[in-house]
Amino acid sequence: MAQPDPTPRPIDHVLRGRPDAVAVEDRAGALTYAQAEDAVARLAGWLAGFGLPPDTRVASWLPKTREACLLPLAAPRAGLVHVPINPVLKRAQVAHILADSGAALLVSQPSRIATLEPGDVATSVIVPEAIGQGDPLPPSDADPNALAAILYTSGSTGRPKGVMLSHANLWLGAVSVAHYLRLSPDDRVLGVLPLSFDYGQNQLLSTWYAGARVIPLDYLTARDVVKAVARHQVTTLAGVPPLWVQLLEAEWGDAGVTLRRLTNSGGALTPRLVRGLRERFPHADLYPMYGLTEAFRSTYLEPALVDAHPDSIGRAIPFAEIMIVRPDGTEAAPEEPGELVHAGPLVARGYWQDAERTAARFRPAPSWSRYGGTAVWSGDTAVADAQGLLRFVGRDDEMIKSSGNRISPTEVEEAVVAGGEAAEAMAIGVADARLGQAIVVVVRGDSAREDDLRARLRRDLPSFMQPTRYEWLAELPRNANGKLDRAALARSVREGKPL
Incomplete structure (x- = not known):
């Protein structure tokens, strides 16, 4: 498989499908790539109309509406930094993220805003009653190293912390995943994960980079997912281990016959889950993966290796260098546990306004690193076998x-x-x-x-x-x-x- 293009671009250029191909399909119908590009341009124009200075943070607290799907592109196109907030969070968590990020604008819905209490949103924050359209903005010429988004993730101590992601982080993450999953324009990707989750947001970006179709879904039960797979003839389904447990308990009938690939992150698959998924979906490729928001994604296991190595998290994804490091900073030997360290252009820019925690997690790569520069020291213990396949051992923190x-x-x-x-x-x-x-x-x-x-x-x-x-x-x-x-x-x- 040829190596993907390592040249980063502004993330709002990611809508690369044929103009008449479907980019988004939801309850409102289908949105072609041409229509999606126009919608991003007009949404960016609306955001620009507030006259906010460049790099101002814009928060969104929305279910998977079309606007929620397009804001990760529209906000950076307007020169702003997008801060997506998980729609299931309650007022205390929302208030913290708004205050910590210093967001000047909150894009949400009246019913959600009504759940907040006085003091949760600073009086200086603009809260529009509805999402509008403005004069369309052309694709941006932003520096790929410029800040594009802040994704909030919990730490082992304290409140959620904001991980700073550049255009390059988001672009190369989309390129990498589209490449190793072998996504193609005829794929239909069901988006069940939160868009505030790096795994969920990347589903949008990698799907669009491949010119394929994404079907965003807010679901209540596993049955909702099964119905959506059947209704939209879904080819790609991403999940986390607890969701796979529920889906294996559901009645599928012939609903899964169109599935070509299943992808897992957000926790290691157990051998039992691997067996269950392989039995239930024998014609679908299974991709176990490992990642952390600070470096997006680190490893994946080739489907052909899953049956023989059901407890493996595989090898480094494109654009990632993965090292297993002893406490003294030297390289661990095969079968010797060590800390998983990630280097390369997928490494985030650190934690928003938190120099102390940034210095603890984002440190110089080991001297023998191929990429060098700043690396993410995960705090997770892993081990590599003689073939270089990695196995997750455990988290050193208390998450x-x-x-x-x-x-x-x-x-x-x-x-x-x-x-x-x-x-x-x-x-x-x-x-x-x-x-x-x-x-x-x-x-x-x-x-x-x-x-x-x-x-x-x-x-x-x-x-x-x-x-x-x-x-x-x-x-x-x-x-x-x-x-x-x-x-x-x-x-x-x-x-x-x-x-």
């Missing part, structure tokens, strides 16, 4: 991975104690067959207030952040420094030992 979402324990803990029902809390991820990990919270407080706590969190946190179980204690264990002994408590909960 909880549930329903394909990376969840900060600290953010859950802050929400639990915010209402006064509990004095202290510790959130722990425990293995769960459906969710990947379920959230268990160990709480110091009065268990009689659990119903009140659950009711409040249903209002304050999105569904994927809801704890599944609470363990109430009179005191939480502490270490010699007086800090909560997170490691010991997590070990007890995961092993089912008395607390």
